[in-house]
């Protein structure tokens with residue numbers, strides 16, 4: 649399969665490395681014309697959502713990416729990517745793609761000290777390594793959304809149809825089970 653990573657800012661290279669290690673082709677979405685290429689799934693990496701949202705608009709990629717997701721393109725979002733997808737940001741008046749029926753709080757664990765590592769359950773798998781880096785929190789999500797992971801009472805991963813969103817970074821580890829889970833979803837569509 650061909651996995652496209654939004655490559656405007658953030659840790660897209662780490663995501664690419666994971667999917668390549670799993671035998672997939674990857675491509676980078678850097679400008680509007682890249683969106684014309686053929687691909688099977690989209691990755692929204694971690695990084696800085698304000699910068700990514702601004703670049704998506706400035707490069708005139710915003711509407712196409714949003715429509716693609718609404719049309720069913722499988723998307724995997726980590727951290728800043730979740731902020732891009734959220735329908736509502738609780739501590740920020742802006743919203744970006746707003747395709748995920750969830751309310752998200754940015755920097756929910758504190759700005760500087762809020763980075764930590766844990767191993768936790770994800771979609772029925774145990775001991776999955778997760779790195780939280782100035783992570784957001786999914787505070788509310790609509791009833792139709794499946795919660796895939798929680799950490800100390802906070803929702804850390806959800807799935808709404810074609811949209812898989814997690815507030816942590818699974819792509820920093822050689823345990824590839826989260827990416828494999830996503831690939832299964834892509835293959836099943």
Ligand code: GLN
Pocket residue numbers: 693694695696697698726727728729731754755781782783784
């Ligand atoms: N705190 C960042 C933001 O608000 C997200 C951090 C991350 O992607 N690791 O965009």
